[in-house]
Every structure is written in structure tokens, then in C-alpha cells.
Amino acid sequence: MARKTFMSLGTINTILNTAPLIIQGATRLLKAIKEKNSMESKENDIPATVEGIKNELERVNKRLEDTSNTTIEQIRLIEELAKQNELLAESLQKLNRKSNLIALISIIAIFFVLLYLFLA
Secondary structure (H helix, E strand, O other), X not given: OOOOOOOOHHXXXXXXXXXXXXXXXXXXXXXXXXXXXHHHHOOOOOOOOHHHHHHHHXXXXXXXXXXXXXXXHHHHHHHHHXXXXXXXXXXXXXXXXXXXXXXXXXXXXXXXXXXXXXXX
């Protein structure tokens, strides 16, 4: 049987607070990728004139700039995901400490109950 795990309110709060930033980053990244794909799908004719070469050079420069922007968006998205993972890890550590404390208190309580039953 699968074991259900419940997230603490802090963990859920962390996810909800960072989700909009991650969604915005992913949206910008997807938009940049779509723009890149639409530019690549255009026909690549070999320019026959100097003006055509200049236009092609501008197009290549634009693609390089778009690629750079896409890379920046990927880095931002990765940073946001890393921050979210760090906050989730901290939340899980706190939850683990609380669970260990509850387990210790439970063991002590069981010990005293058994001691009371043994002495009674």
C-alpha cells in the first residue's frame, strides 16, 4: 500500500509563494523558444546582393540575441527552482526535527506508562 505523505503548511506556503515566479519564467522561456522556432522555420535563401547579405547578417545577429535571451531565461528559471528546492529542503528538515521530537516524547510516554503498569 502506498504511503501518503502530507506537506506542512510552511512547505505548501513556500510552493505557493515561488510558483508565480517559476510560471512567469517558464512562460517567458516557452515564448522565446517559440519565437526561435518560428524564425528557424523561415526559408533560408542564399542572399545574392550586398543588401541581402546585410539583411541576413541582421537576422543572424537577432537569432544570437534571442538565443542569449533564452539562455538567460533558462538560468533564471533554474535559479527560481533551486530557491524553491532549498526552501522545501529546509521545510522538510524542520518537519523531520519535529517528527523526531514527537517520536522521542512518545517513547518516553510509553516508557512511563509501562513503568506505571509494572509498578502498579
